Amino acid sequence: MEPTVSIPQGWQYPRFGFGQRTERGQIIGLKYYEEDTYLANEYGVGWRYILLPDKHTEDEEHRTEDEIKLLSPQELKTTLEAEIQNHQRQIQSLKHQLDAIPAIVLAANSTDEEPTQQPQEPRYPSLHDLVNGAKFLIQEIAKHPDYLTLGYQPDLTIGDADTALSYLEVELEPPENSR
Structure with missing residues (x-):
């Protein structure tokens, strides 16, 4: 069932609706200042629109119908195309994160086994798998377009992190005389 909004008799209908995008932001709310009320006497009779200029903040603006202009x-x-591109980048990032999860982590969290009565020690993925996953993520960060445009120059770089993981990999290898 489609939700409906009832406008009381005697009120004018609003020119704009929820979700419409304006030059000042998206309409997220409406309120009406009815005739012979304090707010109408103070600010004028009619609709006031609540706009959210940026979805990443809680700051909102209140505007009259005359102050609102829809986007061309x-x-x-x-x-909308910019929002779609942003969502597609987020999807790609999530896919990369999913691909970076070592298979053993999925197996460790599997619930296919029969429950046992005895408490079990937590099973951890191998350190090799975790190191490989971390190296993959670092490489993805290093080539990400947003990272490349940052001009970010920390004391320790992505390359330093990759090198540290490579050293850790070497440490995980068994000594040659024990082979």
């Missing part, structure tokens, strides 16, 4: 079709298309 081209501006709306550009905005």
